[in-house]
Amino acid sequence: MYRGTFSQDKGDLPVASKKDKVIREIKTLVKTLGEKGISIKVAYLFGSYARGNPNEWSDIDILLVSDNFCGIRFYDVEKLLPLTRGYNNLIEFHPLKTEDFNTKDxxxxxxxxxxIRIR
Structure with a gap:
C-alpha cells in the first residue's frame, strides 16, 4: 500500500531506530498528502510498531483522520493509494472521517x- 524510502530492516536496526524511522516516514507521508489535497487532522502510528515489538510479518498501521474522507474505508483507501505511490508497501491505512474519529469506538x-500521535 505505501512504498518507498523506508526499508523493511529485517533485524538490522534496533527496534527503537525502526520506530523512529517509521515515524519520520509517516510525517513525510502526512505532509505529502496535504500537498496533494488531503488535509490530515490527526495521524497515529499503532499496532506492533508503536508497541515496539514488530516482527518480519508486521505491517505499519496508521490511523489518518481527515474531512476529505467519505467514511467508507474501501473508497478512502482507494483515494490514498495513487497519492502515496513511491512509499513503503508495509503501510496499512486506516482512514477515518473527522466525525467518526470523535466517537467512543x-x-x-x-x-x-x-x-503514538504523529499529528
Whole structure:
C-alpha cells in the first residue's frame, strides 16, 4: 500500500531506530498528502510498531483522520493509494472521517491509549 524510502530492516536496526524511522516516514507521508489535497487532522502510528515489538510479518498501521474522507474505508483507501505511490508497501491505512474519529469506538480508544500521535 505505501512504498518507498523506508526499508523493511529485517533485524538490522534496533527496534527503537525502526520506530523512529517509521515515524519520520509517516510525517513525510502526512505532509505529502496535504500537498496533494488531503488535509490530515490527526495521524497515529499503532499496532506492533508503536508497541515496539514488530516482527518480519508486521505491517505499519496508521490511523489518518481527515474531512476529505467519505467514511467508507474501501473508497478512502482507494483515494490514498495513487497519492502515496513511491512509499513503503508495509503501510496499512486506516482512514477515518473527522466525525467518526470523535466517537467512543473501542478501536479508536485503543489507538488513543496505545498508539503514538504523529499529528
Amino acid at each position: 473501542l478501536f479508536i480508544k485503543e489507538i488513543l491509549d496505545t498508539g
